[in-house]
Amino acid sequence: MPDAIAYGGDWNPEQWPEETWGQDVALMREAGVNRVSVGIFSWSLLEPAEGVFDFAALDRAMDLLAANGIKANLATPTASPPPWFGDAYPHALPVDADGRRLAHGSRQGFCPSSPIYREKALRIAEQVGLRYRDHPALAMWHIHNEYGCHNARCYCDTSAAAFRAWLRSHYATLDALNEAWGTAFWSQRYGEWAQILPPRATPSLPNPGQQLDFRRFSSDALVELYIAERDLLKQLAPDVPATTNLMAGAHWDMDCWAFAAEMDVVSTDHYLIGARPEPHIDLAFAADYARSLNGGRPWLLMEHSTSAVNWQPRNRAKAPGELRRNSMSHLARGADGIMFFQWRASRAGAEKWHSAMLPHAGTNTKIWREVTALGAELAGLAGVAGSTVHADVAILVDHSSVWAQDHPAQPSSEMDPVEEAKRWHAALWRAGITCDLAHPEGDLTGYRLVLVPALYLVSDSGAANLAAFVRRGGVALVGPYSGIVDEHDRVRLGGYPGAWRDLLGVTVEEFFPLDGPIELASGWSGSVWSEVAHATGAKVLDTYVTGEPAWTRNEWGDGFAHYLTTRLDDGALAEVLAAVTAEAGASPAAEAPAGVEVVRRSHADGRSYLFAINHTGEDAVVTPRGGGPVTVAAGDVRVIPA
Numbered sequence: 001m002p003d004a005i006a007y008g009g010d011w012n013p014e015q016w017p018e019e020t021w022g023q024d025v026a027l028m029r030e031a032g033v034n035r036v037s038v039g040i041f042s043w044s045l046l047e048p049a050e051g052v053f054d055f056a057a058l059d060r061a062m063d064l065l066a067a068n069g070i071k072a073n074l075a076t077p078t079a080s081p082p083p084w085f086g087d088a089y090p091h092a093l094p095v096d097a098d099g100r101r102l103a104h105g106s107r108q109g110f111c112p113s114s115p116i117y118r119e120k121a122l123r124i125a126e127q128v129g130l131r132y133r134d135h136p137a138l139a140m141w142h143i144h145n146e147y148g149c150h151n152a153r154c155y156c157d158t159s160a161a162a163f164r165a166w167l168r169s170h171y172a173t174l175d176a177l178n179e180a181w182g183t184a185f186w187s188q189r190y191g192e193w194a195q196i197l198p199p200r201a202t203p204s205l206p207n208p209g210q211q212l213d214f215r216r217f218s219s220d221a222l223v224e225l226y227i228a229e230r231d232l233l234k235q236l237a238p239d240v241p242a243t244t245n246l247m248a249g250a251h252w253d254m255d256c257w258a259f260a261a262e263m264d265v266v267s268t269d270h271y272l273i274g275a276r277p278e279p280h281i282d283l284a285f286a287a288d289y290a291r292s293l294n295g296g297r298p299w300l301l302m303e304h305s306t307s308a309v310n311w312q313p314r315n316r317a318k319a320p321g322e323l324r325r326n327s328m329s330h331l332a333r334g335a336d337g338i339m340f341f342q343w344r345a346s347r348a349g350a351e352k353w354h355s356a357m358l359p360h361a362g363t364n365t366k367i368w369r370e371v372t373a374l375g376a377e378l379a380g381l382a383g384v385a386g387s388t389v390h391a392d393v394a395i396l397v398d399h400s401s402v403w404a405q406d407h408p409a410q411p412s413s414e415m416d417p418v419e420e421a422k423r424w425h426a427a428l429w430r431a432g433i434t435c436d437l438a439h440p441e442g443d444l445t446g447y448r449l450v451l452v453p454a455l456y457l458v459s460d461s462g463a464a465n466l467a468a469f470v471r472r473g474g475v476a477l478v479g480p481y482s483g484i485v486d487e488h489d490r491v492r493l494g495g496y497p498g499a500w501r502d503l504l505g506v507t508v509e510e511f512f513p514l515d516g517p518i519e520l521a522s523g524w525s526g527s528v529w530s531e532v533a534h535a536t537g538a539k540v541l542d543t544y545v546t547g548e549p550a551w552t553r554n555e556w557g558d559g560f561a562h563y564l565t566t567r568l569d570d571g572a573l574a575e576v577l578a579a580v581t582a583e584a585g586a587s588p589a590a591e592a593p594a595g596v597e598v599v600r601r602s603h604a605d606g607r608s609y610l611f612a613i614n615h616t617g618e619d620a621v622v623t624p625r626g627g628g629p630v631t632v633a634a635g636d637v638r639v640i641p642a
Contacts, residue, residue, distance in 0.1 A: 006337030011036040032375020044082030071139035079145035095156035113162035133237035152253035181209030245302040249286030266294035269303035274316035287333035298336035307355035332611030392586035394438040401457035412513035417454035432588030449584035463499035471557030475584035505538030505554030526566030
């Protein structure tokens with residue numbers, strides 16, 4: 001069990017004269033920093049010319065950390081090849097769907113399927129591993145950085161060949177591929193493997209199966225790069241844990257479930273989107289996702305911001321106290337490490353306007369005062385480390401389903417599966433109910449309620465998994481346009497929602513996308529979507545004013561399965577979720593007024609910590625289950641041990 005919360009951020013000493021390093025480390029100690037990420041973008045420093053290595057500066061930086069009791073997440077610098085790589089191997093640079101080869105000059109300038117990139121990446125990773133595997137500052141390998149953030153898909157000829165090899169391994173025969181992709185449509189039937197290309201720019205709509213499989217292949221290519229570096233480092237240092245920083249909940253181009261299965265501990269980055277009206281709720285979704293990816297075990301927040309970022313149209317600075325509330329929300333939802341990008345704000349470069357722990361203005365600043373106060377507070381919460389978060393409710397999410405629904409030829413472009421999942425999660429957040437995210441084929445044992453807000457695509461095994469959960473006594477709520485297609489994006493025939501017609505006791509004959517609200521008999525309203533449905537065994541709980549079912553409930557084994565045929569407005573959705581959570585026996589961690597976040601972390605021995613985070617401008621009273629009322633001041637955070 002860890003004995004402290006990891007606290008710190010990315011330290012990039014190569015950006016600064018060496019005389020500042022001592023000041024950096026002294027200030028880190030003042031701020032309570034005990035962990036930094038090092039070397040993430042240092043490839044051009046460590047290998048200034050191909051095959052020429054220079055570790056002298058990194059040696060001194062690592063030694064300085066060790067001398068001051070600060071541990072390092074030591075990175076392999078493979079996320080940003082140096083200029084010599086693009087100059088020597090232009091064919092290894094990424095190509096977009098329009099056929100443009102992208103030039104070196106930013107980061108992640110490589111094709112994920114490039115053999116020469118893999119060779120050079122493994123060589124520098126090996127050099128790092130050999131040199132530092134026994135270094136006293138080393139705590140963890142930080143492999144690469146934000147895989148696929150800018151090069152999630154490459155359309156070059158190398159990628160095309162790798163895609164064909166991937167397809168051969170999955171389908172074995174062209175007949176099987178043609179059947180899966182429905183290539184009889186538009187005369188697309190393939191007669192030779194060599195005819196298959198990535199879904200490059202075409203005159204009209206791409207083949208949905210081709211597009212879906214290319215996204216799966218592209219994600220797998222990135223996972224394979226991670227595995228290659230991880231396995232190399234494991235051979236050199238078997239006992240040093242390895243991770244890479246995902247962007248769970250924000251970046252959907254890689255299959256986070258597949259990545260997480262290969263990681264010793266899940267780490268993720270999260271940044272508030274200033275345009276969201278309640279970005280702290282979006283933060284909670286991402287944190288719950290990271291915890292779920294790690295199987296409910298503690299995870300690591302590798303990056304977030306002390307204040308503004310540099311890449312949004314309006315880079316909003318955080319209000320006083322917001323840094324603390326954001327950090328404590330991640331901690332409450334299972335993080336055993338709270339880290340930032342970055343330690344010292346850059347003077348030059350593309351991210352010079354990104355906030356940091358040590359801002360441009362120095363230590364006489366709001367940010368520095370909040371950074372040092374947070375460090376002291378986290379040191380006092382060392383007992384939280386290693387505890388876990390229990391959730392009675394899970395929301396099913398799957399990247400393949402998101403990718404399939406991303407095809408442009410859909411009944412309505414307004415049915416956004418990610419935003420709908422976040423909207424259902426937000427309703428639970430407001431009710432104080434902690435929620436996991438789960439893969440449709442994952443273990444649902446232990447949940448009381450499973451929600452399916454928007455799962456357009458589901459495999460046969462995923463469909464059977466939900467049905468078995470309900471049969472055992474669980475409660476499910478399925479949203480519209482779910483269970484529609486199989487894993488190849490082929491329509492499940494016989495009426496919608498094909499995968500779950502029997503489970504739900506409902507058959508839908510036609511979709512009716514909306515351009516305005518639709519009224520329900522209860523007085524609620526829906527928008528965007530409606531369906532012409534018929535109850536074939538389910539009880540109808542609400543209808544449209546025209547009489548067709550809008551909300552149904554079907555008994556299935558020992559449990560119940562609910563179905564919605566429209567996208568309910570926020571108020572109505574909250575009432576439906578209140579009904580199904582009560583039916584399932586799921587309850588909040590504490591009684592709290594609107595705008596107050598409540599989550600409990602617990603140890604196996606019964607010790608627990610209730611986090612109460614007041615996101616409002618007024619004092620609030622929180623009443624833990626089995627405890628007395630506690631006042632949480634406006635904008636404040638209380639951690640209540642039990």
